[in-house]
Amino acid sequence: MGILIVDDNKANLFVIENILKRAGYADYLSFTSAQDLFTYLQNERQVNNDKQADMILMDIMMPEMDGIEACRQLQQVPHLKDIPVIFVTALEDSNKVVEALDAGGIDYVTKPINKTELLARIRVALRLKYEKDWHIEQEEKIRNELELSMKVQTSLLSEPIYRDNLLLKASYLPAYKLAGDMYYWHKINDHRYAAIQLDMMGHGISASLVCMFISSVLRDSISTFADPEYVIQELNLWMNSLNRKNQQIPYYFTAIYFVLDTKEKTLEYVNAGHPTGFALINQTELIEMPSNTCAVGFFEDINIKKNVVSYSDSIQIVLCTDGVEETIEKTESNEFDYIKRLASSFWKDSENKEPIDYLLTKKQQVNADDDMCVVLIQAK
Numbered sequence: 001m002g003i004l005i006v007d008d009n010k011a012n013l014f015v016i017e018n019i020l021k022r023a024g025y026a027d028y029l030s031f032t033s034a035q036d037l038f039t040y041l042q043n044e045r046q047v048n049n050d051k052q053a054d055m056i057l058m059d060i061m062m063p064e065m066d067g068i069e070a071c072r073q074l075q076q077v078p079h080l081k082d083i084p085v086i087f088v089t090a091l092e093d094s095n096k097v098v099e100a101l102d103a104g105g106i107d108y109v110t111k112p113i114n115k116t117e118l119l120a121r122i123r124v125a126l127r128l129k130y131e132k133d134w135h136i137e138q139e140e141k142i143r144n145e146l147e148l149s150m151k152v153q154t155s156l157l158s159e160p161i162y163r164d165n166l167l168l169k170a171s172y173l174p175a176y177k178l179a180g181d182m183y184y185w186h187k188i189n190d191h192r193y194a195a196i197q198l199d200m201m202g203h204g205i206s207a208s209l210v211c212m213f214i215s216s217v218l219r220d221s222i223s224t225f226a227d228p229e230y231v232i233q234e235l236n237l238w239m240n241s242l243n244r245k246n247q248q249i250p251y252y253f254t255a256i257y258f259v260l261d262t263k264e265k266t267l268e269y270v271n272a273g274h275p276t277g278f279a280l281i282n283q284t285e286l287i288e289m290p291s292n293t294c295a296v297g298f299f300e301d302i303n304i305k306k307n308v309v310s311y312s313d314s315i316q317i318v319l320c321t322d323g324v325e326e327t328i329e330k331t332e333s334n335e336f337d338y339i340k341r342l343a344s345s346f347w348k349d350s351e352n353k354e355p356i357d358y359l360l361t362k363k364q365q366v367n368a369d370d371d372m373c374v375v376l377i378q379a380k
Contacts, residue, residue: 002025002026002027002028002029002053002054003020003025003027003028003029003053003054003055003056003057003122004028004029004030004031004037004040004053004055004056004057005017005028005029005030005031005056005057006030006031006032006033006034006036006037006056006057006058006059006062006067006070007030007032007057007058007059007062007088008032008033008059008062008063009059010032012059012088012111012113013030013032015113016030016057016088016113016118017030019113019115019118019119023119025122027054033062033063033064033065034058034062034064034065034066034067034069034070035064035065037056037070038070038073041053041080045079052079052080052082052083053083054083054126054129055083055084055085055086055122055125055126055129056074056083056084056085056086057086057088057122058070058071058085058086058087058088058105059087059088059089060087060088060089060091060096060100061089061090061091067087067089067100068096068099068100068103069103071085071087071100071103071104071105072103072104074104075103075104081104082129082132082136083129084106084107084125084126084128084129085104085105085106086105086106086107086108086109086121086122086125087100087101087105087107087108087109088108088109088110088111088113089108089109089110089111090110090111091110092110106125106128107121107124107125109121146177146178146205147177149177149178149205149208150174150177150178152212153178153179153208153211153212154172156182156184156212156215157170157172157182157183157184158170158183158184158185158186161185161193162351165262165379165380166193166262166377166378166379167350167351167376167377167378167379168185168193168195168375168376168377169350169351169355169375169376170183170197170355170373170374170375170376171354171355171356171357171372171373171374172372172373173356173365173368173371173372173373174371175323175368175369175370175371175372178205178207178208179207179208179211179371179373180199180200180201180207180208180210180211180253180371181197181198181199181200181211181321181323181371181372181373182196182197182198182200182211182214182215182373183195183196183197183198183319183373183375184196184215184218184219186219186222186223186226188222188226188259191261191262191263191264192226192259192260192261192262192263193259193260193262194222194226194231194257194258194259194260195257195258195260195375195377196218196231196255196256196257196258197255197256197274197319197321197373197375198211198214198253198254198255198256198274198296199253199254199255199274199321199322199323199371199373200214200251200253201251201252201253207251210242210251210253211253213238213242214235214238214239214253217234217235217238218231218235221234221235226259227259227268227306228257228258228259228268228269228270228304228306229270229304229305229306231257231270232255232257232270232272232293232296232302232304233302233304235255235296236296236297236299236300236302236304239251239252239253239296239297240297240299240300242297243297250297251297252295252296252297252298253295253296253297254272254273254274254275254291254295254296254322255271255272255273255274255296256269256270256271256272256274256277256289256319257269257270257272258270258317260315260317260377260379262379265310265311265312265315266308266309266310266311267279267308267309267310267311267315267317268306268307268308268309269289269306269307269309270292270293270304270305270306270307271289271290271291271292271293271307272291272293272294272295272296272302272304273291273293273294273295273296273298274291274295274319274321275319275320275321275322275324275325276288276289276290276291277289277317277318277319277320278317278318279309279315279316279317279318280314280315280316280317280318281309281311281314281315282311282312282313282314282315283313283314283316287309289307289309289317292305292307293305313380314378314379314380315377315378315379315380316376316377316378316379317375317376317377317378318355318374318375318376319374319375320359320372320373320374320375321371321372321373321374322370323368323370323371323372323373324356324359324360324372324373324374326368326370327360327364327365327367327368327370327372328359328360328364330364350376350378355374355375355376356372356374358374359374360372
């Protein structure tokens with residue numbers, strides 16, 4: 001859209017137009033009022049979407065709407081506020097010039113116009129505009145890539161399972177678009193399911209990329225042999241292999257991985273440095289599932305030993321990442337007592353209610369500054 005010139009004095013417009021033309025600026029338009037400028041910008045947006053002018057040369061003293069008020073109004077319009085405005089004024093009042101700059105102008109020149117000075121200030125303004133436009137384009141590309149990455153990461157999460165005697169579902173709330181938390185479950189056969197909840201070190205892009213890498217390794221490992229000791233050992237080997245290639249930032253994650261057998265009515269699990277899980281047995285006995293090995297990726301060799309829990313009638317398993325615990329800790333004197341109290345009640349309407357809603361209010365969920373994930377499994 002080039003350079004837009006606004007001045008109620010046609011003689012001034014003629015002078016500026018000639019300066020621009022002789023300097024090689026052929027793309028410019030002149031307006032005798034701020035209202036004409038806004039009418040043009042509105043019509044131009046409808047034709048060229050949100051394409052902006054490169055810059056505006058604006059007189060301060062104009063009837064009806066002066067340049068300062070026009071600049072203020074430009075700042076209120078999202079697609080216009082980044083257009084650089086250079087004021088052209090005959091005023092010698094420094095307070096008025098300061099007011100104009102405070103209104104959003106980036107520079108000013110005084111009348112009578114000095115050709116060399118005007119062109120120099122135009123070059124600076126255009127350079128800043130082009131740099132800002134480049135950054136806006138790059139930010140838009142990054143946003144689009146983050147959106148795509150988020151969709152890819154979310155697609156790796158397991159869909160809920162609703163059966164007459166089995167329920168597996170999760171609540172997943174990233175603090176940012178990409179998260180380091182992950183959950184996954186896999187049907188081994190008609191009565192055996194493997195499941196994991198893990199929390200990768202850190203947040204954002206790097207944590208999510210490592211998380212997606214581990215997700216691929218996890219699927220291969222479970223397909224080979226779903227035993228908890230074997231799977232955690234395989235994940236540890238791959239994490240150490242990754243860390244050897246990346247000496248700057250060693251990655252690790254905490255996790256609870258288990259195999260639930262609804263026929264034998266057993267739960268075999270390994271807790272690798274993860275927050276304590278809870279299993280409600282036969283709706284009466286609450287069993288803790290504390291960490292029984294170190295986090296995955298800390299050491300090349302780790303001592304892994306699975307625990308086995310048996311039940312006769314039903315079992316309900318609740319797993320949380322540390323983001324949930326930390327949020328609870330801010331409002332509860334003892335977060336473990338709070339989780340136990342909630343886990344001790346056999347949750348009703350669990351198919352229609354999100355697992356995290358049993359533990360945190362909507363306000364707590366919105367105000368959290370860490371990734372949060374709650375996994376709920378019920379078998380009976």
